[in-house]
Structures are given as C-alpha cells and as structure tokens.
Amino acid sequence: MSRPRMILxxxxxxxxxxxxxxxxxxxDLVGITTVAGNVELEHTTANACRIRELLGLDVExxxxxxxxLVGAQEFAHEVHGATGLGDLVLPEPNRSADSNNAVEWLVxxxxxxxxIYLVPVGPLTNVALALRADPDLARRVASITLMxxxxxxVGNVTPVAEFNVYxxxxxxxxxxxxxxxxxMLGLNLTHQVRMGSMHGRxxxxxxxxxxxxxxxxxxxxxxxxxxxxxxxDGPVHDPCAVLAVTHPHLxxxxxxxxxxxxxxxxxxxxxxxxxxxxxxxxxxxCGVAYEADADSLVDLxxxxxxxx
Ligand code: RIB
Ligand code: CA
Numbered sequence: 001m002s003r004p005r006m007i008l009x010x011x012x013x014x015x016x017x018x019x020x021x022x023x024x025x026x027x028d029l030v031g032i033t034t035v036a037g038n039v040e041l042e043h044t045t046a047n048a049c050r051i052r053e054l055l056g057l058d059v060e061x062x063x064x065x066x067x068x069l070v071g072a073q074e075f076a077h078e079v080h081g082a083t084g085l086g087d088l089v090l091p092e093p094n095r096s097a098d099s100n101n102a103v104e105w106l107v108x109x110x111x112x113x114x115x116i117y118l119v120p121v122g123p124l125t126n127v128a129l130a131l132r133a134d135p136d137l138a139r140r141v142a143s144i145t146l147m148x149x150x151x152x153x154v155g156n157v158t159p160v161a162e163f164n165v166y167x168x169x170x171x172x173x174x175x176x177x178x179x180x181x182x183x184m185l186g187l188n189l190t191h192q193v194r195m196g197s198m199h200g201r202x203x204x205x206x207x208x209x210x211x212x213x214x215x216x217x218x219x220x221x222x223x224x225x226x227x228x229x230x231x232x233d234g235p236v237h238d239p240c241a242v243l244a245v246t247h248p249h250l251x252x253x254x255x256x257x258x259x260x261x262x263x264x265x266x267x268x269x270x271x272x273x274x275x276x277x278x279x280x281x282x283x284x285x286c287g288v289a290y291e292a293d294a295d296s297l298v299d300l301x302x303x304x305x306x307x308x
Contacts, residue, residue: 011037196233
C-alpha cells in the first residue's frame, strides 16, 4: 500500500518527536514545518532538526511562527522540559532548518502538489497564516488532520481547552472555518492511547540510537504523568494524528459541527462540538475521532521505533 504524502506541522515536543518517528515509518513525508508551542520556536525547530538527523531523514524543515496570531504566548515547559525533549540530549544537527518561511513553503508546496495530507500537531498559527495567504489551500490538501481540541469538553490547559487550540484560538478558529476537509484528534481520543515506562524499557532493548532516544522520551513522559495523574503512562497525542491518516481503519469518527470559542472568560480555546445530530447548528465541518484501536496504534508506534 502506498504511503500517504504528508506535511507534519509540529512543536517538538516529546510527543511531536514520536509523531516524526511514526510519520517517517508510515507516511511519505514531504516536509516538516515548525511552530512555537510546547517550547520556543528556536527549540522546536532545533529539535526537529535533531530528530531528522537521528532518523537519517532527507526532508526539508521550515521554521514558522514564533507566537500566536494575537494574545499572550503559552508554553508547556512543565510537560516537555525547558528545551522540549525532556532530558534527552541529542547531538547538534549538521543541517539546520532549510528556511524560516514555513508559511510560504506550505502555500507553494501545496500549489505544486495537490492531495497532500497536512497534519498539524501544535498550535495552528502556521496553518492559519497559510490559509490567509492562499485560501485555496483548503481545497488543495487531502485533509487537515490535526491533533488538537477535544469533544466532550475535556481540557488540559483549562477545564475545557486543549493546549494546541488554547495556545492560538484565533488561528484554530480560522482553520475550522476554512472549508478544508478537517479531522480532529482531540483529547477525548488521545487519552485512550497511552505509553510509558514499560514501552520505554522495550525500546531500550532495540540497541539502536532511535530506540534509546524513545526510551528516554518515554521515561521522562512517564515520570511527568505519574506525578500529574498517578499513573505511569501518558497519552501519546501527536502520533494519533499521523496514524489517523496512515491507518484510518483503526479509528471511529463522526461528522460534527465544531466551532472554536475565542471570547469566553472561562471557555476561550474550547472546541465546541455539536453532538446533537439532526438538531445540530449548521453543517458538519469536521470528522471528530471518538474511538480507536489503541493497542494497534501503540504497536505501530513501537514498530516505527524498532524499524527506524
Ligand atoms: O494537548 C496536547 C498537545 O499539546 C500535543 O500536541 C502536545 O505536543 C502539545 O503540543
Ligand atoms: Ca505537539
């Protein structure tokens, strides 16, 4: 089966790193764009370059937005560590980012090749800016399959808002109103897909640089979630968006009308998912993932590490 042509827009980020490893194995990576999110843009971009080198990938990396469209900047240093990859230290990459023009690259690349799967797994600033520059991008991509938001009001930054959407609600709002074919892998789904120390110990037995790196990322992640949730595995959010494109049969999605709240005092950054069926306000604009074969997804991530 041919591997889907994919652009990964990310903010590495521990689980973003896992998404790059997963995409390298299961997708045909056209390129990677980086955005500020979990940590500052200089770190998300440097981390993407380090992971590219670790994997021996020959794909372009283009740096994008250093902050949200409007409003205060949000980071997640407490989750991903000061520079974004927990306590994993990778060698300085020989190859730096190929440009600082992710937005222009997104527009040009989707003009030269239609049908690419655009997979954002960080704040949606780059994607929103690319859609502003060329709204027809919404028609040219096969889908925008994003990790972000949540159905059923599950939040991680606030009681109802997920980090990627909360970090730039205006950008998310523009993406959800763009008319692009959308798929949303929200916290309601990603919390079902968990990895931790047990998987890290298995990765360490692979005896490879990628296996060792993944073992360190998983151990860091497990320690955080043990303290945060008293369980020693954590949701692997970002690989879910990649696998929703490469292995869609492992997911159950429903067509929903989804709006992003940008004004609410208590609800800013919430994805408001209308689950009222025929009584919904307006047409469905997004395929919302509700269930997944979590064991198979974890196996695919582990296979990507093992075979890297
Ligand atoms: O809320 C989870 C999302 O926020 C993931 O993409 C994680 O990497 C962070 O960016
Ligand atoms: Ca991310």
